[in-house]
Amino acid sequence: MTALASFVCGLIFGFGLLISGMTQPEKxxxxxxxxxxxxxxxxxxxxxxxxxxxIGFALARQRRRPVLAAQYLWPTRNDIDRTLVVGSILFxxxxxxxxxxxxxxxxxxxxxTPNVMVFVLAMAAGMVIKxxxxxxxxxxxxxxxxxxxxSTDG
Amino acid sequence: xxxxxxxxxxxxxxLIGFASVLLMILIGRIAGISGILGGxxxxxxxxxxxxxxxxxxxxxxxxxxxFLGYPLPTPQMPASWVMIAIAxxxxxxxxxxxxxxxxxxxxxxxxxLSARSIAATVIFMATAIVVVAxxxxxxxxxx
Numbered sequence: 636m637t638a639l640a641s642f643v644c645g646l647i648f649g650f651g652l653l654i655s656g657m658t659q660p661e662k663x664x665x666x667x668x669x670x671x672x673x674x675x676x677x678x679x680x681x682x683x684x685x686x687x688x689x690i691g692f693a694l695a696r697q698r699r700r701p702v703l704a705a706q707y708l709w710p711t712r713n714d715i716d717r718t719l720v721v722g723s724i725l726f727x728x729x730x731x732x733x734x735x736x737x738x739x740x741x742x743x744x745x746x747x748t749p750n751v752m753v754f755v756l757a758m759a760a761g762m763v764i765k766x767x768x769x770x771x772x773x774x775x776x777x778x779x780x781x782x783x784x785x786s787t788d789g
Numbered sequence: 790x791x792x793x794x795x796x797x798x799x800x801x802x803x804l805i806g807f808a809s810v811l812l813m814i815l816i817g818r819i820a821g822i823s824g825i826l827g828g829x830x831x832x833x834x835x836x837x838x839x840x841x842x843x844x845x846x847x848x849x850x851x852x853x854x855x856f857l858g859y860p861l862p863t864p865q866m867p868a869s870w871v872m873i874a875i876a877x878x879x880x881x882x883x884x885x886x887x888x889x890x891x892x893x894x895x896x897x898x899x900x901x902l903s904a905r906s907i908a909a910t911v912i913f914m915a916t917a918i919v920v921v922a923x924x925x926x927x928x929x930x931x932x
Contacts, residue, residue, distance in 0.1 A: 638842040640815040645846020648808035648820060648892075650854050653861060655801020656794065658851075661865045667914075667921040676798045681895065683802030684809070688900035691810025701817035708817050709901070712888075715908045722887025723894075723909040727916025729879030732872060732924070735864070736891045737884060738822040740877075741844060743864050745851035750866040754877040761881020762827045770832070 637703050649742045655680045658742050660734030667731060809897050812843070821893020822847070823884035887913070 656662045656676050665674030700706055730736050735743070735754055743751040809820040816839055818825075828840045851861035867873060884890040887909055889898065894913075898906020 637816045637839050641812065641818075641839040641842040642846040644808045644812040644815070644820065645843035646850050646853055647804055647811065647846075648843075649847040649850025650859075651801045651804030651806075651808060652847075653801070653851055653854050654859050655798050655805065657801065659862050659864055664921055667917045668925055669918055670922050670926050674793055675795075676793055679795050679798035680802035680805065683799040684806035684896045685900050687803050687806025688809045688896055691806065692813060692897075692900055695810060695814045698814070701813065702815050704815075704817040706817055707813065708819070710819060710898070710903065710905075713903060713905050715905055719887050719905060719909055720912060722883045722885070723912035724916050725879050725883030726887055726890060727883070727913035728920055729876040729881075729883060730891075730913060731917035731920025732876035732879070733867060735866075735876070736822075736880060737826055738847065738890070738892050740880075741822065741826070741847045742850055743861070744848050746861050746863060748864060748866070750870070750873055751864060753870050753873050754866070754880075757874040757877025758881035759826070759830055761878040761883070762823070762830050762885050763832075763881075764878075765882050765885035766827070766831050 640703055648738065651684075652739055652742050658739040660739075662734075663730075663736075663739070664734040667734075805892075805896060806900070809892070809900075819893055819897045821889050821897060823881075823890040824888070824893050827885050883913075 652658050657680055662674055662676050665672065666677035668674075695701075695707070726736075733754065735751075737758065740751065740755050740758060744755055812818050812820045818839065820843075825840045825843050828835060829837055829844060855861070880890075887894075889906065889909060890913075891910075894903075894906040894909040899910060
């Protein structure tokens, strides 16, 4: 049941991205190109999305728990640390180079364009590299200096 | 160049917001695409079923929307595969390091008025604006 609910949410989310024009990198880059012919589409998309989600999240908080799960998993962190800043800069560089972020990249997979597949494979690789790197850092903290560190990779 | 259509932009944005609210009210999760996809690809076992379901929904959305008269437009991408691959790596690694992307920070996080998400959104947007300025107008180089 949760899977079906999640699937439907993904469908609606993807449909929203598609009709808003945000699956088209040229429209995203047009928004980011404030020194050229500026395309305000992304601003309109965000204002509408924020209005609905702002009101909707406030309503969600009126319920003690979600309909199909035991509890709400709201993010709890509110600190601005170095990894947030560095990660956001790296993401911003990649986003500015091609005009695709994760959601529109996945929606575009249905078009079976080779370029999109290259992007999604590289993006998935970037995520896996981050995961592997996390495990390495984590295992070296947990295990002491002298102890042979167990390989957690692969 | 694609023309600006404020109605589609507002309707599409509203649907994105609605889907984010629905995911929270139904299963209590934040609709952050990089986090959801990252969880699918994580080596550790975890709650992957709802994540894969959401990703499959995203991927099949254009198939459903084509029936409703909204076919997926062919995306314009750079010619260079090296450039596309580098951008993809940066987007994948960066969104996982920074704990979110345009959906998780830009929509869900700002809607919750999270200082962390507002900071992340300002940073990735400003960075992307600088990158586009350099790529298109060659600031610091020949224009």
